[in-house]
Amino acid sequence: SRTPVTVTVTGAAGQIGYALLFRIASGQLLGPDVPVKLNLLEITPALKAAEGTAMELDDCAFPLLSGIDISDDPNVAFAGTNVALLVGARPRTKGMERGDLLEANGGIFKPQGRAINDHAVDDVRVLVVGNPANTNALIAQAAAPDVPAERFTAMTRLDHNRALTQLSKKTGAPVSEIRRLTIWGNHSATQYPDIFHAEVAGKNAAETVNDETWLAEEFIPTVAKRGAAIIEARGASSAASAANAAVDHVHTWVNGTAEGDWTSMAIPSDGSYGVPEGLISSFPVTCRDGRYEIVQGLEINEFSRTRIDASVNELAEEREAVRGLGLL
């Protein structure tokens, strides 16, 4: 039988972790024929809760789950890691300034990047979910100089999936008939969901909708503020949908995008579309043979340009802030 793939999940005892681990162990992350070994990383006070989740994983008797290790030491948790899902992060609490948030997360993601550098396998793939995800990914990537930068990614797939459904509701077409939607920029309120290149049932989405007011005043803010709307409704932040998007992100990265379609991933910029090199920004990407590539040659209209630039500028400011803190 195949050697298990080692998947490390940080913040494993959290809400997203709880929704994520069972799906990984059941084979949905990598495929129904790929055995997995789980490494759970938690902060010391949450180790006991992580053990409880591990007991439940045991009780599922997943045929593909070859073992579970739990640790509060990144050097242990990232040993031999093939896929790293960085979920645990310092949440923004009341009265906290952005600089404090970035600094607190630097204290988490810098040592984790270093541990990935020193202990993960050569072809490790990293997905950062914990917010501010793009900049946390940048901090981890900068701390891992021996790992190709392209292996560090951040999640905008939840935004992508949210946009698919909003466009589906507007047009009446099922999500399965929508292709080539793009999330650009930062996973934050400045993100830009772009339907100008999207297709609904084979026709251009923006032309099909033909309603710029809806686009600017409903669609974009609904997608960008969906996280807050979920908190308002559920009394807790989205967890299952975030876990689902993390599964989608890695599954697509490893197994590829469908012919004629693309997805959205935040990845280190190569300068494409005027996004400064090195910023971890969301782009339209195709995946094939375990690698991703930015979709090239899309025409960016004025409406899109302004919004992409605004989100990318926010990322550049975050990079300056973490540089100022000595985290890069």
Ligand code: NDP
């Ligand atoms: P969640 O599991 O709900 O969320 C974890 C992170 O994911 C947060 O940063 C959250 O950001 C982020 N996130 C990204 N996208 C979304 C989305 N669409 N919806 C909701 N969240 C999103 O947090 P919990 O507090 O339940 O659990 C966090 C766990 O991490 C705790 O068990 C804690 O002990 C652990 N932790 C572990 C660390 C480690 O392993 N070294 C370090 C720090 C914490 P946002 O805050 O913006 O919602």
